[in-house]
Amino acid sequence: MKNNLKLNLKNAFPIILAALSLINVSCHSTTEAQSVSDSVNLTTTKSDQIESGKPVIAASSISNLKPANASVIFARQQVPVLCYHQIRNWREKDSKGAKDYIVPIADFKAQIKMLADSGYHTILPDQLFSYLKFGTKLPSKPIMLTYDDTDLDQYTIAAPEMKKYGFKGVFFVMTVSLGRPNYMSKTQVKSLSDDGHIIGSHTWDHHNVKKYQGEDWVTQIEKPTKTLKEITGKEIKYFAFPFGLWNREAIPELKKRGFEGAFVLAEKRDENDPLFTIRRIIASGYWTPRTLHNSLVNSFDGK
Numbered sequence: 466m467k468n469n470l471k472l473n474l475k476n477a478f479p480i481i482l483a484a485l486s487l488i489n490v491s492c493h494s495t496t497e498a499q500s501v502s503d504s505v506n507l508t509t510t511k512s513d514q515i516e517s518g519k520p521v522i523a524a525s526s527i528s529n530l531k532p533a534n535a536s537v538i539f540a541r542q543q544v545p546v547l548c549y550h551q552i553r554n555w556r557e558k559d560s561k562g563a564k565d566y567i568v569p570i571a572d573f574k575a576q577i578k579m580l581a582d583s584g585y586h587t588i589l590p591d592q593l594f595s596y597l598k599f600g601t602k603l604p605s606k607p608i609m610l611t612y613d614d615t616d617l618d619q620y621t622i623a624a625p626e627m628k629k630y631g632f633k634g635v636f637f638v639m640t641v642s643l644g645r646p647n648y649m650s651k652t653q654v655k656s657l658s659d660d661g662h663i664i665g666s667h668t669w670d671h672h673n674v675k676k677y678q679g680e681d682w683v684t685q686i687e688k689p690t691k692t693l694k695e696i697t698g699k700e701i702k703y704f705a706f707p708f709g710l711w712n713r714e715a716i717p718e719l720k721k722r723g724f725e726g727a728f729v730l731a732e733k734r735d736e737n738d739p740l741f742t743i744r745r746i747i748a749s750g751y752w753t754p755r756t757l758h759n760s761l762v763n764s765f766d767g768k
Contacts, residue, residue, distance in 0.1 A: 532598040539739040541600075543765040544593055546609040546745040547757075548705075548730065549573070552618040555750070564750045572750065574626055579754035580608060581630040589633055589663050590703045594726055597740060608761070610634040611728065611745060613667055613705055615642045620653045624662070637667035637705035637728075640689040651696050658697040665703040666690050666724075674706055674715045682718055690722065703727065709745070716741045731764070 533541075550566040552573045559567060568576070586604035593609060595601045610627065612619045615638045627634055636657055642648040649657075658664050668674075668685045677685060686704075693701045702725045706715075709730025716738045719727055727741040734742040746764050748757060 530599045533600065535737050535739060538597045539734065539736050541597055543744060544588065544596070544603065544607050544609060545761045545765045546611060546728065546743065547748045547761075548728075548745040549610070549612045549619070549623065549748050550614055551616050552622045565747065566750065568748055568750045568752075570622060572752070573622065575754050576748065576752070576757050577626050577630065577632065579758060581632070583758065587627070587632040587634065590635060590665075590726065591663075593743070594740065609745075611665075611705065612636045613639075614671070615639050615648050615654075615667070617647050617649055617653075620649050620657065624657060624660070628660075633661050633663075635663045635665055635703065637665040637703075638689075638693060639667045639669070639671050639707075640692050641670040643692075654693070655696050655698075658699060663703065664693055664697050664699070664701065665705055665728075666693060666701050667705050668707055671707040673708060673710055675710055675712050677715070677718075682722075686719070686722055706730075711735075711742060713738075 549568060552568050552570060554569050555564055555567060583606070585606045585608045588603060588607045588609055590609070592601075592603060592607075596603050610632060612623060612634060615636070619636060623634065636654070638649070638654060643654070644650050654664060666686065666689055669689045670685070672681065672685050674685075690701045700723070702723070704719055704724050704727040706727060706729050709732055711727070711729050711732065713735065716727070716735070719741060725740070726743060728743045728745055730745055730747060732742065732744070734744060744765070746760060752760065
């Protein structure tokens with residue numbers, strides 16, 4: 466009996482050694498993979514974290530990464546960015562041109578539903594800029610929804626509709642209009658910020674940045690930014706050019722005032738400062754959900 470047991474153990478010994486060897490290789494591979502991950506300071510992130518706006522790379526780790534140069538940023542695939550203005554039903558006095566900027570309520574709801582049904586995930590500027598600068602991951606079919614000019618319907622109609630689908634947006638506020646009839650109040654702007662939306666600057670009274678001189682930078686940029694920071698309790702890091710019009714002289718002025726990026730419209734981007742010329746397209750009041758989808762696909766090809 467004892468001899469048979471010794472024999473069985475002797476025969477099993479090579480198998481045990483092989484198993485231990487495999488365990489060692491597995492552990493070594495895991496350690497090696499972790500080492501590679503650590504070398505670029507990546508964090509393990511679930512897909513639901515990505516979609517909820519949490520960074521793929523920890524904030525403490527991003528500081529250790531070297532930002533890409535302008536040419537690399539410019540070459541990255543563009544993320545679709547929509548720009549909405551008024552969301553209300555057309556009125557008889559609305560001109561043909563104005564209707565491009567006025568999306569009827571039912572059409573807006575249909576557009577947002579189409580985006581959700583098509584698998585789009587909204588992202589916020591911090592995610593976009595992390596992707597552009599460091600190549601961090603984005604959720605599948607990312608899109609950014611932006612709103613200009615502080616119209617009240619953005620708070621009463623757009624925000625509740627986005628909430629149905631777990632969407633978040635960026636609201637570029639023109640501070641001269643705060644509290645005026647048909648525009649948002651300071652309390653409503655703060656509410657949007659508290660709900661996880663981003664508040665950005667859209668100047669004081671929509672004055673064309675190309676025409677700024679002297680104190681215009683204080684009146685149109687510095688004071689409104691301070692006001693928005695006081696309202697939200699947060700840094701205001703992103704800017705939208707009125708009318709989408711920009712010039713190269715404006716970019717260092719924005720950088721000097723603490724902005725990390727700026728958004729234009731369907732203008733040509735600046736290859737030297739692509740982070741300050743992020744393209745958007747206006748969501749037209751004439752568009753069906755299908756037209757909107759086709760425009761997104763055709764307008765953002767990475768060029």
